[in-house]
Amino acid sequence: MLQSPALSASSSRPLAARHPQLWALLVSAVCFVVGALAYVVLFGLTLDESEEAQIAVLAPFLVADLLVGIAASIAVGPLRRSIVGNVALVLAGVVSSFAMPAAIVALVRLGERRSLTLDASLTVTMAFGMAAMSSWQDAVAGSTQTGLAGSPLAVALVAAVMAAGPLLWGRVRGTRAALVTALREQAAAAERTNAALARSREIDVQRARAEERRALARDMHDGISHQLSVVAIHAGALASRDDLPPEQIRSTAQTIRDAAATAGGMLREALTALRDPADLGEAVPLPTSASIEALVEAARLAGQDVNLTWRGITPEEVACFPARAVTLSRILEEAFMNAAKHAPGEAVTILIARERDQVVLRAENCLPTRPPQQVISTGHGLTGVAERASLLGGTSWSGTTPDRHFRVEVALPWE
Incomplete structure (x- = not known):
């Protein structure tokens, strides 16, 4: 079954454009579920690797992680087009593992803007922020980690990679969207050009009709002048001769009458040709x-x-x-x-x-x-x-x- 162009164009649009509220709710729900799983895994690792005294110290951080993550997961859906809001979600991902999925979504959105300065700032912020948070939590909990795996430099490198990936993905999406927009603008320009060409063709048709009417008028003019010359010649003969027999006078008068009638008919056709067809009452x-x-x-x-x-x-x-x-x-x-x-x-x-x-x-x-x-x-x-x-x-x-x-x-x- 064939679909109309409007229905086809509507069905080809992404879900985010067709149902923005539903899309925002879906994004928030997915980020909440994934963030909750990440939080549960982190909470379990913390209980497994920490002593009771360290758990007591880290408890406020875990509660703060939970609250920030829930808030970020709820806000990530509605804050689709807000630059400040998405930057805030990225900062929330620095301090909360629950908010990390929302932060990744925010990084993709910010990457779609294809701003090198913004991308570099976010990558540096993620790297130094997560390294600082990791060092602070270790210092507060009194835990000591040795080796490269627990060093701030390793945490910063991992955070930079985590930020660069979504930003690059967002940049690709932004480039594709810009290309699609440019193609649509070109198509709209082509439609405007076609409309202008159609108007130009209509003007050419009107001009051709006017030229045809003028040509018809000139053509009819020759016929009228011929008939009038016949009238003039025969009328002049009648005026200059008084010795013509009655039969020849009647024949000449009939010739004049026929020529005048023919000239009148040609004149009507010429005047009709010069008039606009829309102004004609009855068809000639x-x-x-x-x-x-x-x-x-x-x-x-x-x-x-x-x-x-x-x-x-x-x-x-x-x-x-x-x-x-x-x-x-x-x-x-x-x-x-x-x-x-x-x-x-x-x-x-x-x-x-x-x-x-x-x-x-x-x-x-x-x-x-x-x-x-x-x-x-x-x-x-x-x-x-x-x-x-x-x-x-x-x-x-x-x-x-x-x-x-x-x-x-x-x-x-x-x-």
Whole structure:
């Protein structure tokens, strides 16, 4: 069964962090039991090796050892983070064998702080303190010990080793804890960096959307200017000619009306593209794969010779990717417009093909033998095609081929 991240992280924490009060009680209990055993052993050795007079003299020391040990065992649990309290426990271990387990725990805690000065001070204090206590007890009890084993120097060396071991262990634990903390900080920093990158990506997406709207607006501008030029030309003809037959006047008026209606529709699309999607009330229909066929039919009805070929892909497949369908439709519309402006009467060949992981649109027409005299154009159409393709991660190329054809070719990634 899978566990949630929060439950997994909580279960991986040590018991001291998850239940500090229970941990403090457990540490005090263990130190009390071990200290009591050490005290009983020391008490038995004292009774076994001492005479009645010496026992009477040592009795106050044994009682003091017991009381100090009980107090230290009780206090070792709650004094987990107190420097002064743990130093006091170490001093209690110098004068009390019962308090020695609590003193060892305190040494481990103090070693976790990784202070060389503190470690050296505690080691020296333990060494000289236990040597002094041993000498004082021998002097009070009137016992005489010969040899190296009973000398203050031997006691000091043993005490120094007893202090150094827990301190080194604590230093290792402190180093590990610092390393874990550093790794957690690095992980938190990495999460913050990832969040910043996500925000940056969101900003890039918003910027790309704004650029796409601007590109759409420029693209639509070419279409509107073309339709308005048609209106202006035909309206000018009507204004300058008064000898036109009624049929030609009606045909010209119909052409003006159609061009104005087309320009109005393009203007609505351009204004919609410039608006924020969140501000749109009703969805505006966007071109689809069916729009490509409609564009071809409209061009044919306008008198253009158009040949459309689908290769390796179908309109239904294009319809599954609305962004690609919109882009292909807009680019095809620009190609028809360019052909009508710059090569009127020339045949236009359109190829929409699937080539590996790309969909390619290729529009090609012959160059006219005599270029048109006056062409009203802003020159932003092909620039809009290139920007539209780049926004989708594609490429575009337009220019004259060696066989005197003008070609517009766009390759979009097919995902």
